Amino acid sequence: MRVEIWADIACPWCYIGKARFEKGLAAFAHRDEVEIVHRSFELDPQAPAAGDTPVLDMLAGKYGVSREQAEAMEGRVAEAAAGEGLGYRSDRMHGNTFDLHRLLHLAKERGVQDELLGALYRANFAEARPLGDAEVLTAVAVAAGLDADEVRRVLADGDAYAEAVRADEREAAELGARGVPFFVIDRRYGISGGQPAEVFRQALEQAREEQVREERAREEQAAEAPVGEGDGCGDGVCVPGAGG
Amino acid sequence: MRVEIWADIACPWCYIGKARFEKGLAAFAHRDEVEIVHRSFELDPQAPAAGDTPVLDMLAGKYGVSREQAEAMEGRVAEAAAGEGLGYRSDRMHGNTFDLHRLLHLAKERGVQDELLGALYRANFAEARPLGDAEVLTAVAVAAGLDADEVRRVLADGDAYAEAVRADEREAAELGARGVPFFVIDRRYGISGGQPAEVFRQALEQAREEQVREERAREEQAAEAPVGEGDGCGDGVCVPGAGG
Numbered sequence: 315m316r317v318e319i320w321a322d323i324a325c326p327w328c329y330i331g332k333a334r335f336e337k338g339l340a341a342f343a344h345r346d347e348v349e350i351v352h353r354s355f356e357l358d359p360q361a362p363a364a365g366d367t368p369v370l371d372m373l374a375g376k377y378g379v380s381r382e383q384a385e386a387m388e389g390r391v392a393e394a395a396a397g398e399g400l401g402y403r404s405d406r407m408h409g410n411t412f413d414l415h416r417l418l419h420l421a422k423e424r425g426v427q428d429e430l431l432g433a434l435y436r437a438n439f440a441e442a443r444p445l446g447d448a449e450v451l452t453a454v455a456v457a458a459g460l461d462a463d464e465v466r467r468v469l470a471d472g473d474a475y476a477e478a479v480r481a482d483e484r485e486a487a488e489l490g491a492r493g494v495p496f497f498v499i500d501r502r503y504g505i506s507g508g509q510p511a512e513v514f515r516q517a518l519e520q521a522r523e524e525q526v527r528e529e530r531a532r533e534e535q536a537a538e539a540p541v542g543e544g545d546g547c548g549d550g551v552c553v554p555g556a557g558g
Numbered sequence: 559m560r561v562e563i564w565a566d567i568a569c570p571w572c573y574i575g576k577a578r579f580e581k582g583l584a585a586f587a588h589r590d591e592v593e594i595v596h597r598s599f600e601l602d603p604q605a606p607a608a609g610d611t612p613v614l615d616m617l618a619g620k621y622g623v624s625r626e627q628a629e630a631m632e633g634r635v636a637e638a639a640a641g642e643g644l645g646y647r648s649d650r651m652h653g654n655t656f657d658l659h660r661l662l663h664l665a666k667e668r669g670v671q672d673e674l675l676g677a678l679y680r681a682n683f684a685e686a687r688p689l690g691d692a693e694v695l696t697a698v699a700v701a702a703g704l705d706a707d708e709v710r711r712v713l714a715d716g717d718a719y720a721e722a723v724r725a726d727e728r729e730a731a732e733l734g735a736r737g738v739p740f741f742v743i744d745r746r747y748g749i750s751g752g753q754p755a756e757v758f759r760q761a762l763e764q765a766r767e768e769q770v771r772e773e774r775a776r777e778e779q780a781a782e783a784p785v786g787e788g789d790g791c792g793d794g795v796c797v798p799g800a801g802g
Contacts, residue, residue, distance in 0.1 A: 325796040357798050391791065481725075489745055493797035501733055501745060507794030547635065550751030552569040553737035554601050 315344070315522060320353040320486045320496040321431075323411050323445070324361075326391045326402070329435045331495040331508030333398040338514025344522055352422070352431050354415035354482035355494045358408075365409020365446025372408040394508075401440030409446040412479060417455055419475035420468050426459035433458040500525065559588070559766060564597040564730045564740040565675075567655050567689070568605075570635045570646070573679045575739040575752025577642040582758025588766055596666070596675050598659035598726035599738045602652075609653020609690025616652040638752075645684030653690040656723060661699055663719035664712050670703035677702040744769065 319335070321328035339345050373384040388404040395402035414434055421430040437443040437454045445451050448469055455465045468474040489498060497505040497514070499521040505513070547553075563579070565572035583589050617628040632648040639646035658678055665674040681687040681698045689695050692713055699709045712718040733742060741749040741758070743765040749757070791797075 322796070325791070327791055327794050327796050331794065357796055493795040495795070509794060547569070547571055550571050550575065550753060551737040551739070552566070552571050552601055 315347050315518070315525065316349045316351065316500055317518075318351045318353050318498045318501075320355040320482065320491055320498075321494050322355045322357045323414050323431075323434045323438055324408065325355075325357055325494050326395070326439065327508040328495040329439050330391075330395050330398055330400065331497075332431070332435065333400055334508055334511045335495075335497065335514045337398075337511035339518065341511065341515045342518045344518075347522075348518065350428065352418060352427050353486065354418065354479040355486055355491070355496070356411055356415070356479075356483065357494065359410070359412065361408060361410040363410045363413070363446060365407045365444055367408045369406050369408045370404055395439070401436075403439065403442040406438055406442035407444050407446060409444075411445075412476075413451070413469060414445060415479040415482075416468060416475040417451070417460070417465065419478040420464065421455070421458065421460060424460060430455060430458040430460065559591050559762070559769065560593045560595065560744055561762075562595045562597050562742045562745075564599040564726065564735055564742075565738045566599045566601045567658050567675075567678045567682055568652065569599075569601055569738050570639070570683065571752040572739040573683050574635075574639050574642055574644065575741075576675070576679065577644055578752055578755045579739075579741065579758045581642075581755035583762065585755065585759045586762040588762075591766070592762065594672065596662060596671050597730065598662065598723040599730055599735070599740070600655055600659070600723075600727065601738065603654070603656065605652060605654040607654045607657070607690060609651045609688055611652045613650050613652045614648055639683070645680070647683065647686040650682055650686035651688050651690060653688075655689075656720075657695070657713060658689060659723040659726075660712060660719040661695070661704070661709065663722040664708065665699070665702065665704060668704060674699060674702040674704065 317335075319332075321332070339348060342348070370381055370384045370388065373379070373387060374381050377384075379387075385404060392402040392404065418427055418430055418434075421427040433454050434445065437450075438445055443450050443454070445454070448466075452462060452465050452469070456462045486494075486496065489496075489504065491504075491506070493506065495506075495508055497517075499505070499517060502524070503517055503521055505517055561579075563576075565576070583592060586592070614625055614628045614632065617623070617631060618625050621628075623631075629648060636646040636648065662671055662674055662678075665671040677698050678689065681694070682689055687694050687698070689698070692710075696706060696709050696713070700706045730738075730740065733740075733748065735748075735750070737750065739750075739752055741761075743749075743761060746768070747761055747765055749761055
């Protein structure tokens with residue numbers, strides 16, 4: 315089974331949702347069969363790269379509320395985070411996440427995508443570290459298992475993995491995602507939001523049951539089908555390599 | 559609703575399946591809501607571009623059967639084609655279809671993709687015209703509504719739309735398509751093979767019913783949800799533009 319998770323590092327519910335999903339996954343009997351792929355999504359592609367605006371100022375300015383009201387908004391999310399044992403600081407900065415997503419694609423190739431994603435969330439939400447600062451970002455990426463020179467090369471070359479980020483974002487749009495986090499199981503079930511762990515566990519159960527049912531049906535069908543004569547086009551389907 | 563159809567012009571069951579799907583679609587009450595997207599798939603990417611091997615020779619060579627046995631194999635497919643009122647000639651040529659798929663992507667941009675696909679199938683299967691011949695291919699494409707100069711430019715530039723073809727093929731692999739035709743409704747239901755028209759109609763009905771049910775559930779949920787305070791992260795989901 316394959317779970318794709320569209321998320322943004324600047325998204326509080328993605329941070330909380332990741333912890334909840336992992337709890338749901340841990341309670342799923344067939345968790346060893348689950349492959350996880352993180353996919354890119356930018357909530358605010360126009361955000362400045364420097365990331366030097368405090369989140370509270372951004373919220374206050376964007377919604378025309380007082381700083382106190384912005385703090386109250388953040389406070390509710392902080393409670394949800396605390397409920398998952400996650401640190402949450404409202405004095406973090408708001409900035410562009412495109413480079414972070416590019417690094418996550420490098421990390422995917424290096425087999426440390428989940429590690430880097432967890433590290434970026436922690437650095438942003440629990441530690442309020444300024445990820446818009448290339449040296450801070452590099453340090454976080456290296457601690458997650460990436461090579462420092464490689465990270466610097468990718469950060470210096472804005473095109474590196476840019477297309478991979480955009481392809482993820484196009485797919486999110488094609489799949490009808492209107493926000494994140496957005497979880498897709500086997501391209502069959504879509505789940506929006508940082509749902510309770512039990513919702514994730516049940517969705518995984520249901521997807522697996524359906525998969526098993528379908529495999530059984532396919533096997534029965536295959537057993538009943540007449541033996542083809544190898545023209546690669548038995549049963550109404552033409553398979554690769556046959557060409558006829 | 560959106561139906562994506564992965565197919566190859568060299569695939570007899572794609573040709574037959576297209577007619578059956580269209581019959582099923584015509585019997586579907588909400589056919590006007592259905593958007594169709596043709597997607598590229600090559601059964602035999604290694605086939606020579608020239609397309610100067612008779613299909614019967616290809617089949618006989620590939621499966622180590624006599625020409626008579628190859629004719630018998632083709633005869634069964636021809637019967638199925640005749641059942642849909644489609645011409646089917648076994649004296650057609652076997653060749654590479656990459657350029658044909660590139661032209662189908664051009665045709666998509668020009669709004670004549672379905673016309674070109676129908677014309678290519680007819681030229682290949684009903685008329686046994688050699689589509690590996692650039693002049694023949696251009697004539698077919700122009701008759702389907704494309705501009706002759708534009709077609710020649712695309713054929714001369716092997717990179718034109720090549721990435722679009724490959725992206726379709728990658729998606730087919732990601733979606734688990736093992737052969738074609740492969741029909742995907744709203745990225746939710748997958749149907750393999752040139753199934754009877756009634757199977758397609760029923761699948762369309764089912765997908766629509768589910769869509770209506772989900773929309774209703776979403777509306778009810780939206781009506782019940784408390785008015786958010788505009789932090790872009792209500793209900794566990796963060797939506798674009800909020801960034802907080």
